[in-house]
Amino acid sequence: MSAAERMPATGGRSPWQTAGALLGGMCLMLAAAGAHAQASDAERCRAGGNNPDVVIKHCTAAIGSGKFAGEELARLYESRSEEWANKGDYDRAISDASAALKHAPKMAQAHYQRGLAWANKGDYDRAIADFDAALQLRPGNASVHASRAVEYSVKGDYARAIADFDAALKIDPKATDAQFARGRTLFYMSEYARAAQDIEAAFKAQPNAYVALWLYLARKRGGVTGAEALLERDMSGFRGGWPFAVAVLYDGRTDPQSVAVAAGDSDPVRRRELGCEANFYIAHWHLGKGERADAHTRLQNVQRECPKNILEYEGAVAELRRLAQTPAPSK
Numbered sequence: 001m002s003a004a005e006r007m008p009a010t011g012g013r014s015p016w017q018t019a020g021a022l023l024g025g026m027c028l029m030l031a032a033a034g035a036h037a038q039a040s041d042a043e044r045c046r047a048g049g050n051n052p053d054v055v056i057k058h059c060t061a062a063i064g065s066g067k068f069a070g071e072e073l074a075r076l077y078e079s080r081s082e083e084w085a086n087k088g089d090y091d092r093a094i095s096d097a098s099a100a101l102k103h104a105p106k107m108a109q110a111h112y113q114r115g116l117a118w119a120n121k122g123d124y125d126r127a128i129a130d131f132d133a134a135l136q137l138r139p140g141n142a143s144v145h146a147s148r149a150v151e152y153s154v155k156g157d158y159a160r161a162i163a164d165f166d167a168a169l170k171i172d173p174k175a176t177d178a179q180f181a182r183g184r185t186l187f188y189m190s191e192y193a194r195a196a197q198d199i200e201a202a203f204k205a206q207p208n209a210y211v212a213l214w215l216y217l218a219r220k221r222g223g224v225t226g227a228e229a230l231l232e233r234d235m236s237g238f239r240g241g242w243p244f245a246v247a248v249l250y251d252g253r254t255d256p257q258s259v260a261v262a263a264g265d266s267d268p269v270r271r272r273e274l275g276c277e278a279n280f281y282i283a284h285w286h287l288g289k290g291e292r293a294d295a296h297t298r299l300q301n302v303q304r305e306c307p308k309n310i311l312e313y314e315g316a317v318a319e320l321r322r323l324a325q326t327p328a329p330s331k
Contacts, residue, residue, distance in 0.1 A: 042068065045079045052083040059083065074104035081113050085120070093117040108138035116147065122308035124151045142172035146181060153185045154314050156321055161185045176205045184214065184311065188318035192222030209238035210311075213246055217284055220250075228252070242274060246281040256282045276306035280316055287319075292328055296320070 045059035059080035062068065068076060081096035097114035100107055115130030131148035135141065149164030165182035168175055183198030196218035203211045212234040219227040228251050235247045245262035248254045259282055263274035279298040286295035302316035 041065070042072075042076060045076050048079065048082070052086045055083045056080055056087075069103070071104045071107070074100040074102075074107055074110065077103065078107065078110045078113055081110070081117070085113065085117055088120075090117040090120050094121075106137055108134045108141075111137065112141075112144055112147070115144075119147065119151055120309040124155050127151045140171060142168040142175050142178065145171070146175060146178040149178070149185070150181055150314070153181070153188065154317060156318070158185055158189050174205070176202050179205075180211055180214070183218065184315065187214070187218050187221070188315075188322065190221075190322070192218050196222055196224070203234065207234075207237060209235060209243055209247075212238070213243060213250075213281060216247075216250060220288060243277060243281070246278075249282070249285055250288075256285065272305075273307070273310065276302050276310060277312050279306075280312035283316070283319070290329075292323065296323060299323075 041058040042062040042065075045055060045062050047055075049055050059076055063073065063076050063080070077096045077100035081093045081100065084090070084093040084096060094114055094117045097110045097117065100110035101114070104110070111130045111134040115127045115134065118124075118130060119127035128148055128151050131144050131151070134144050135148070138144075145164045145168035149161045149168065152158070152161035152164060162182065162185060165178055165185065168178040169182070172178070179198050180202035183195045183202060186192075186195035186198060189195075196215060199211060199215045199218055203215055212231065215234060216227055216231040219230060224230070231247055231250060235244060238244055238247075242262055245254065245259045249256065249259050260275075260278050263271075263278035265271040265274055279302050283295040283298035283302070286292075286298065299316045299320050302312055303320060306313045306316070
């Protein structure tokens with residue numbers, strides 16, 4: 001599932017977008033009399049936008065102006081860190097978040113932003129450490145709890161993951177991404193009925209083709225009668241294109257080779273992501289047929305070759321862990 005990635009959505013540029021933060025932005029705008037250009041750059045840096053390169057340009061100008069210090073300067077670094085992350089440049093995102101913390105050691109958002117970057121690089125322990133720090137500084141944030149839960153889940157610490165997901169959903173019962181992620185963790189724990197319950201709730205709140213596929217996997221593993229018919233119903237609004245080909249495979253109307261062809265794309269980055277997704281979902285098709293060796297090969301390919309910030313990577317790691325812990329049935 002590319003684009004959505006593993007991390008729950010934060011619902012904005014910052015999970016701590018409060019009146020105080022907005023006031024800080026106004027202070028930046030008014031910071032220095034006679035320095036209109038620099039203040040404008042700062043304002044545009046903090047406001048963000050749809051073009052990370054443009055925002056980064058404004059942030060860099062504001063940072064280099066010499067007009068800002070302390071927490072105001074830290075906010076500029078943190079904003080630029082978010083934009084580097086939006087471009088997939090996680091090393092620079094980490095560097096800027098660290099610079100923000102140098103100027104404002106108690107900036108919870110900078111810890112959170114750096115934690116997300118560490119997570120996207122696959123450094124789960126550092127990500128968890130930053131999420132810990134963010135929650136110590138500003139307790140009670142659903143997005144941070146959910147993000148830390150995802151990292152615990154990838155590490156196989158499912159008890160802590162569930163505890164964090166529960167905390168996130170207690171704070172924000174409408175956090176659909178957190179509910180979907182908790183459902184996936186329950187799936188990794190072989191709690192298929194509970195997994196299906198969470199994933200179905202997430203699907204009803206925000207219908208999505210990928211969520212429908214995971215709902216099918218939970219139902220199928222849980223022995224739900226008519227799982228294929230339910231999948232066909234759930235995918236009725238997503239016919240054609242990708243990932244509908246996976247649903248056709250699960251329904252027995254095509255083969256893995258055709259699914260691999262359907263995952264093709266002219267853009268090399270997108271083609272890589274779709275290939276990762278295809279390997280993951282085809283692996284589950286093999287598992288359903290009792291073909292562990294074929295499934296294992298495809299899951300290993302996902303673990304070895306795919307971006308660490310897509311949920312199919314998370315799922316492959318969990319499934320490989322389960323295969324290692326579960327002996328193959330005797331013939």
